[in-house]
Amino acid sequence: xxxxxxxxxxxxxxxxxxxxxxxxxxxxxxxxxxxxxxxxxxxxxxxxxxxxxxxxxxxxxxxxxxxxxxxxxxxxxxxxxxxxxxxxxxxxxxxxxxxxxxxxxxxxxxxxxxxxxxxxxxxxxxxxxxxxxxxxxxxxxxxxxxxxxxxxxxxxxxxxxxxxxxxxxxxxxxxxxxxxxxxxxxxxxxxxxxxxxxxxxxxxxxxxxxxxxxxxxxxxxxxxxxxxxxxxxxxxxxxxxxxxxxxxxxxxxxxx
Ligand code: PGA
Numbered sequence: 001x002x003x004x005x006x007x008x009x010x011x012x013x014x015x016x017x018x019x020x021x022x023x024x025x026x027x028x029x030x031x032x033x034x035x036x037x038x039x040x041x042x043x044x045x046x047x048x049x050x051x052x053x054x055x056x057x058x059x060x061x062x063x064x065x066x067x068x069x070x071x072x073x074x075x076x077x078x079x080x081x082x083x084x085x086x087x088x089x090x091x092x093x094x095x096x097x098x099x100x101x102x103x104x105x106x107x108x109x110x111x112x113x114x115x116x117x118x119x120x121x122x123x124x125x126x127x128x129x130x131x132x133x134x135x136x137x138x139x140x141x142x143x144x145x146x147x148x149x150x151x152x153x154x155x156x157x158x159x160x161x162x163x164x165x166x167x168x169x170x171x172x173x174x175x176x177x178x179x180x181x182x183x184x185x186x187x188x189x190x191x192x193x194x195x196x197x198x199x200x201x202x203x204x205x206x207x208x209x210x211x212x213x214x215x216x217x218x219x220x221x222x223x224x225x226x227x228x229x230x231x232x233x234x235x236x237x238x239x240x241x242x243x244x245x246x247x248x249x250x251x252x253x254x255x256x
Pocket of ligand 1: 173175211
C-alpha cells in the first residue's frame with residue numbers, strides 16, 4: 001500500500017508573515033489526515049522556520065525546492081543536499097520543469113542531483129513531464145521514459161526506493177489547464193510500467209504524484225486514479241484553505 005503524498009511547492013513565493021498565516025492552519029488540518037504524507041517546500045530561508053511550525057505534526061515534512069549538483073566548494077550561491085538535510089529537512093524537489101527550463105537542468109544534471117540527495121539522506125521528489133509541443137508530436141512516452149531512465153540508470157534500483165516521482169505536464173503548470181484525470185492516469189500508468197521493467201518493488205512502492213494546476217475542485221477525481229498517489233501543488237498551496245481542501249480530497253485508503 002503506497003501512502004499518498006500531498007506536497008506544496010511554494011516556488012519563489014512566501015515570507016515569514018505567510019508562514020505565520022498558513023502553517024498553523026495546515027498543521028491543525030493535517031492532524032485529521034494521518035494517512036496522508038504532507039510535504040511543504042518553501043524557499044531556503046524559510047526551511048528552518050517552517051520546521052519549527054510543523055514540530056507537532058508527524059505527518060508533515062519539509063522539503064527544499066532544489067539542491068546543488070556539487071557536494072561543496074567554490075560554487076557561490078549554491079546550497080548542498082547535506083546542508084538541507086542538516087537543517088532537519090527530509091525531502092527535496094529535483095528536476096522541476098522550471099529548473100529544467102530556466103536554469104538549464106538536463107537529465108544528466110537532474111540524475112546527479114538525485115544522487116546527491118540520496119547520499120545526504122534526503123527523499124527526492126523527481127519531476128518529469130512533457131511540453132505541449134512534445135504532446136502534440138506524440139512524444140509523451142519517449143520524453144518521460146528518458147527522464148526517468150536517466151535517473152534510475154545513474155542511482156541504481158536499490159537507492160531508488162527512497163524516491164517519488166511527480167508527473168507534471170509542462171503545459172499544465174501554472175496555466176489553469178489541468179490534465180484530465182484520464183490524461184494524467186495514462187502517463188502515470190506508463191511510468192508505473194517503466195518502473196516495473198526495472199523491478200516490481202519499484203513499481204509497487206514508488207509514489208507517483210500529479211502536478212499541474214491541481215485545485216480543490218479537480219483534486220478528488222485525480223486522486224481516485226489507480227496510479228496517482230497524490231499531488232504536487234503550486235498556486236493552490238499558497239492558500240491554506242485551498243491546500244487543506246486538496247488534502248481532504250485524498251481518498252480514504254480503507255475504501256479504495
Ligand atoms: P501549479 O504548480 O499547481 O501552480 O500549476 C505546480 C508545480 O509547478 O509544481
